[in-house]
Amino acid sequence: MALDRKDLAILAELTTNARASHTELANKVGLSSTALARRQKALEDEGFIQAYQAALDLAQFGLTTTVLVRIALESQSDEALKAFEAEVVKCPSVVRCFLMSGTDDYILIVLARDIQDFERIHRTELSRLPRVARVQSSFALREVVNRAVPTVVFSEAKR
Template identity: 75%
Template sequence: MDIDKIDAAILSELTQNARVSQVDLATRVGLSSTAVARRQRALEEGGLIRGYQAALDLRRFGLATTVVVRITLDSQSDEALKAFEAGVLDCPSVVRCFLMSGSDDYVVIVLARDIEDFERIHRTELSRLPRVARLESSFALREVVNRAVPPSVFGKIARGARRRR
């Protein structure tokens, strides 16, 4: 789906505040609210917008510790990867998991209350995952950047829209 400068502006605004009203969004991008609603629906139907979610302050839920866990499996066979991935889906403390290139097979992001809670998670969830040979954990000291979308995406779209005209 090709998008133009207006679609890019709508997407940029929605990544900042997905609850923005159609009227405010229309004002910000310079269209009528009807036109914005039509474009937003097309972006959703075209798969560019996968959904909307609330950004929660997880510290208020007691999850103050972010742990980055690098995991190496005992094998990189298809069976080992599938078994690990099926298992990690059932870990309630894991919020993200990436299959990696390089020396680690996976990087997993875990949220915990504190170091003691992470010890429990390590013992009862992570170390029990199928085919795990090694776990290496690092504790995040402070979050510096947390973006759903890099701002450069919208700049590229706007530049591309200008070139196509």
């Protein structure tokens, strides 16, 4: 299914205003509410829109510290990977975990209240992960870019 620029405009708007009504969106995109409703439903049915979700201000919850954690395992056997992954998904402070190519096996993004809190997370969550050989942490001093969707998605205007 090919998306034209009106579809992209709808998506761009919904990534900002997920609760916008049909008429509201229709005005911004330049369609009638009927046509917009059809397109929006199609975008949902075809899976372009996965969900509508509220974005929380994590700083309001005290989570102001982002830490990138590199983890190397003792072995890269299938069993070791499975054991590690089964546990890492349970870590409450981990928001992202990538299995990486290269020397580091996994890279995690961890959110903490501050450096002391990260020490606690390191002790109670990370150090309990199985099969870990080495853990290396780097603190993010600042977040320069934080986008849910790369802007390249909305600039691919077809039709």
